[in-house]
Amino acid sequence: MITRRQEEHSIKEKNRVRTMPRIQRTCAAILRNLVRAAALLTGGVLVFLVGYILIKGIPHLNWDLFAWEYNSTNVSLMPALINTLLMVLISVLISLPLGVGAAIYLVEYTGKGNKLVGLIRLTAETLTGIPSIVYGLFGMLFFVNWVNWKLSLLSGACTLAIMVLPTIMRTTEEALKSVPDSFREGSFGLGAGRLRTVFKIVLPSAVPGILAGVILAIGRIVGESAALIYTAGTVAEVPASLLDSARTLSVHMYVLSSEGLYINQTYATAVVLLVIVVGINTLSAFLARKISNKSIG
Amino acid sequence: MMKKKNFAKLKEGLAKILFLIAACVSILAVVLICLFLFANGIPAIGEVGLFKFLTGEVWRPGNDIYGILPMIVGSLYITAGAILFGVPIGILTAIYLSRFASRPVARLLNPAVELLAGIPSVVYGFFGLVVIVPVLGSSILTASILLGIMILPTIITVSKSALDAVPQHYYEGALALGATHERSVFKIMFPAARSGVMAAVVLGIGRAIGETMAVMMVAGNQPRITGNIFEGIRTLTTNIVLEMGYATDLHREVLIATALVLFVFILIINLSFSALKRRSEKV
Structure with a gap:
């Protein structure tokens, strides 16, 4: 079977052989090299950035x-690392049921053209675009001051839960939509109610897609700093309770680099953050491949 | 038997209500965010005066002078700079990935773009601080270059999916008329994907204007209006983070009002993004 790319390539070759005005040929060559240069630059920036941090940071990784x-x-990053895990865990615990529930409502319980659905979509889109510092400020005004949880793990986690909610909602919606209607009809035909169909038939088939969304959300939580400084605070200890302040790894790295006293440790912390991010990316790519394999098979 | 059926009905109804509540959380969140920002920000704007607040060129909290024009101009400067650096490279890379890259190259470059999107902004900021700042100083230019890199993945992924969505027969038609591969892509495919690419740019603008930590680490943060790209400036976002830690009373409320201005900017950008997206879906 000839793929699209191979086909295009053979056409390109034929074009090159075919006699055409020189000006057209140079024009084509310029454009071709322009896009190549741009792609090279994009790849180069990533390699340089990651390479620079790794080379500078790895020698300073120590026990x-x-x-x-x-x-x-000793500016240990261990407490921050544990806090990051806690923050991810609590934020996802809050956000996942809400996001999945919302997606189930949107996909399984409503038809098209519902006014409420339109409003929910609009607000979810709005939430996606709000910058993290605005979330941080809202978290400070609402969770820290109004609910009076003070600077704490819980305030931070609730703020981040709202921040990643649209991500989880959207990916779950996509995953639910990709479950064929024949599954639902089969389940209804066997006498199952809607609720049972959703939990026993639709949700299990949508799990990889939902997981991919959760991993995306985890990536954002790990990398977040602006929304956490004034909600979770910067205390570099593992908190004794949900209502104690806790700095995550990203916030830790920001504090280190703004203090400017521990430049080597900052590089090393950046390495740890990069490793986590690469791990999360690999996992989500793996899941995405699994989903696309399944839809073909 | 009857009882069991009623119980099942009750369960169904209850579940539906629970799902509905979950779905309404996003509405609630937006309402709460608006409510708290407006309730805390509006009184300060009233006290300073809307006109004085938005067009005042001096920011001196110690003397109770609060003009945020320098920050608005600063945000616009570095957003424009980021667009200048990020958009051409991003769009060209998207074209390359969509129509030029061989399969092995695409398999390498696609995850690279995803990784670029996943890198935390503090890591970007730190990279800018140790690599770009020593050369160009803490300046508008430095912040623009760094932000240009940071918005690349957004621009690339959104434009690429717009390009991929253009029907293949457009391309084939152009070839049949004797155009080269390059000409077909640039003259036919790219214009057909235009509104999707515009949506990518608008999304990039949103990212750039909302970015905080990375900008704070490299932009110098002086609240002044300057035309010199080698001088430092302060943006709306960094103004909030820098001073929120110790601000009290009116100063604090003015900072919240700064966030309100940022929020309104973002709402406008969001609305134009969804309008563009809807238009590109219609085509």
Whole structure:
């Protein structure tokens, strides 16, 4: 079978052989090299950025950085790492049921053209576009001051849960929509109610898609700093309770780099952050491949 | 038997209500965000005076002088700069990925773009601080270059999906008329994907104007109006983070009002994005 790309390639070759005005040929060559240069630049920037951080950071990775205690002589990133895990866990725990529930309502319970559905879509889109600093400020005004949770893990997690809610909603919606209607009809035909159909038939088939959304959300939570500084605060300890302040790894890295005293440790922290991000990306790419394989098979 | 059926009905109804509540959380969130920003920001704007607040050129919280024009101009400067650097490279890369790249190259470059999108903004900021700042200083130019890199993945993925959505027979038609591969892509495919590409640019603008941490680490943060791209400036976003930590009373409320201005900007950008998206879907 000839793929589209191969076909295009053979056409390109034929074009090149075919005699055509020189000006047209140079024009084509210029455009071709222009797009190549742009792609090379994009790839080059990534390689340079990641390479630079790795080369500068890896020599400074040592066990002291992973000590249990953070203090001014040893700026350990361990508490921040644990806080990041806690933050991810709590935010996802809050956001996942809400996002999945909302998606189920949108896909399984409503028809097209419903006014409420339009409003829900519009607000979800609005939430997607709001910058993280505005979330941070809202979290500070609402969770920290009004609900009076103070600077705490819980305030931060709730703020981030709202921030990633549209991501989880959208990916779950896509996943639910990709489940064939014949599955639902078969289930209804066997006498199952709507609720049972959703939980026993539709949701299990949509799990990889939902997981991909959750991983995307985790990536955002791990990388977030602006929304956390004034909601979760910057205390570099593992919190004793949900209502204690806790800095995550990204916030930790920001504090280190703005203090400017621990440049080597900052590089090393950046390496750890990059490794986590690459891991998350690989996982989501793996899941995406699994989904596309399934839809073909 | 009857009882069981009623119970099932009750369960169904209850579930539907629960799902409905979950779906309404996003509405609630937007309402709460608006409510808290407006309720805390409007009184400050009233006290300073809307005109003085938006067009005042001096920001001196110590003397109770609050003009945020320097920050508005700063945000516009570095957003424009980011667009200048990021958009051409992003669109050309998208064209390359969509129509030029061989399969192995695309398989390498696509995950690279995704990774670029996943890198936390503090890491970008730190990279800018240790690599670009020593050369160009903490300046408009530095922030623009860094933001240009940061919006690349947004521009690339959205424009690429717009290009991929153009029907293949457009391309084939152009070839049949004797156009080269390059000419067909640039003269036929690209114009057909125009509104999708515009949506990508608008989304990029939204990203750039809302970015905080990375900008704060490289932009210098001086609240002044300057035309010199080698001088530092302050943006709306960084103004909030820089001073929120110690601000009290009116100063604090003015900072929230700054966020309100940013929020209104973002709402306008969002609306134009969804309008563009709807138009590109219609085509």
